[in-house]
Amino acid sequence: MFSIRMRSAKGGPHEKGGTHISGCERLVEEKDLPGQALEMVVRALSHSKGKADFIRITMDEVRKEEISYIPCPLIEEYRGEGIEETISYGKRVLAKGGITEEAVCKAVSALLSRKISMRGAMIVSATTGERLDGLGDRGVRVTRMGFENPAEASSLLLSHGYQGVHIKEALVLAGKVLSCPEVLGELCISDDPDYVVGYVSYKNSLGNPVYSRLSPMKELGNSFGGRIFFVKDGANIEEIRSYLETKTVLVRSPLLSERGKIAGGELEDVVKEIEREVETLRSSPDFRTLHTYHPLNAARAMSEGKEYIMMTTNNYLGLAQWDELKCGARRGAAMGTGSGGSRLLSGSFPLFETLERELAALKETESALVFNTGYMANVGVINALVGAKDHILSDSLNHASIIDGARLSHATIHVYPHNDISSLERILQSLPEEGRRLIVTDSVFSMDGDIAPLPKLLELAEKYNALLVVDDAHATGVLGEGRGSAHFFGIQSKRLLQVGTLSKAIGSEGGFVCGSETMISYIRNKARSFIFSTALTPMDIGAAIEGVRLIRNGKAPISKLHGLVRSMTHLLAERNIDVPGKTKNGNVAEDFNETPIFPIIVGSSEKALHVAEEMKKRGIILSAIRPPTVAKGEARLRLTVTADHTEEDLAYVADALKELL
Ligand SMILES: *Cc1c(COP(=O)(O)O)cnc(C)c1O
16 A cells, blocks of 8 residues: 655645645555646646636555554434534534533634644644644644545445545544544534534544534635644653554444444344434434324324323315315225326326326426435436536525435535625625536525525526525415415516425325426436336326415415414414514514414424423424424424414413423
8 A cells, every 4th residue: 555645735845835725645555656646736726716727746655564554433314503502513523522611612713723723733732722832833743544445435325325435534534533532522614615624523422433423513605614633631642643643553344333342342243233323312302103193184093092282283274174175086996096106107197197287287387397305306307417526506595305306416505694695796706617507496495484585595696607496395385475476575486496305284194396398308317316207196196286276266265364364473472472573562563574484493302392292281283393303302293283273272382382392
């Protein structure tokens, strides 16, 4: 094997005052040397910090017997609302590894007060944060490390949705640093201005290394960054430095180290390993189980002989229990109970055309295409429109189906802070000219109920030649006379695609996308979740047709729903219960939105579960939404109002909340 290193600068070599652009080091097989050297040169010439005019590549042979093998850190991920929140989460994570908050604060402020980024890392005490290395601007540079099997590592990471060189290099570096016995943890802020992801690492209670990926750690466009290694008191700094700078290590593949090792270093039986994981999960407040209810309408359900007020359904208009929809389903069932194949083969019976015409009419577009679920619609549409060379700009609070669709597409994903138009524009400006751009957002955010600024997003899409995909799952049947967010804002465009679901306000099951004739034909030809899955059943379609018609003809109880949303808002305001987008300090909030989603944020999963249990004792079903559906520390009760609720129901629920919060 060879160690190959690259350092690049602008304005001449570093030692003659050139500005550092980028540097890296890898351990590779001899046959891979030319390829790696080329890649490193390309990297130095196309770095976002500028084009290097000085590049130095050095390489030397490493003998096999010099190499030690170390475990790959377990990967955790956290996306915070803002930088401060992320940093405070990072502090809590580091505390698990025995690093004090004082040490983190002191070391981070020493790092941030520096005028220039350091290429190496600072070594500091894990108790006091005092710097111990005495290496000034240079710091400690970790080198001589790589993955044992880089190709396998890449594909394993990719299968978990992680791509790009940054994460691979970070994992290897974090692994080597933590493999040093006297190091307790690390904090890293990238100096790449395009990269707001940073990480902290620590050793968990079993002594296993953990890499905790955090974003955002800094503002986009900021090229300041650095690394801090936290070490035990009394550690031998010279030994640590010599280990990190000269010892050659190879990191085992990511998944292997996630498996529990049993005594003797053998791998645990896979079934036992899963059993153990379930045991751990079971004791966590985030463990999920199913509850069975028999729905009577959108506001009432029976469970074990008792009637409950349901405050957690997305059947916003109650249509799922309407006779019109039940009749539609029966008419569908008359054709048979299964569709028998994919739409492109045998499954495209006539009801589909009717439904697609109805949907296009509802959404005021030329055309529509039905998918089996909203989830599959997002995955299919995003994958049809963009691929590996393209760019997706995705709101940080987008629904999981958008995130999964984006990851599956292999496009580069740029997550912009929630509803933050100027950050989005900055990212768009920084993109290369080649490659498609796709902006994607929930129109009504599923867990917060707030509304995306679609006219501004469309303006940016036009200015920067992007497509705009809007997920109307919670807007269809609710906003814009039930036609959804585009009608609500009065926008139309050939670059706009409206995704939606048939399973919320429409009252059936399935998903769809509406847009121009051309776009829909394109998606029909490219979306794999459409092509390779059996079509919906005739019952789903029959019911959905009736649901869409009721909404389109103004026969669905949409204004009743909005009246009840306003009542609930006033009831909560009177009781001084603050709900983002609804109430603040005993009044209707300035940013009031008329969606039926009330996010009652309580903080911890334990508290959310406790309130939900107490509400159940009072005959109210309200589900606790916990991580990973929402960010850690933002567990909530997601309360939804439907057209089937009565004013009395709402007052009763508001009183119970007042008592419990
Ligand atoms: C529910 C939901 C989906 C998924 O729709 P299904 O039909 O339930 O698969 C997609 N996006 C958002 C925003 C949602 O809330």
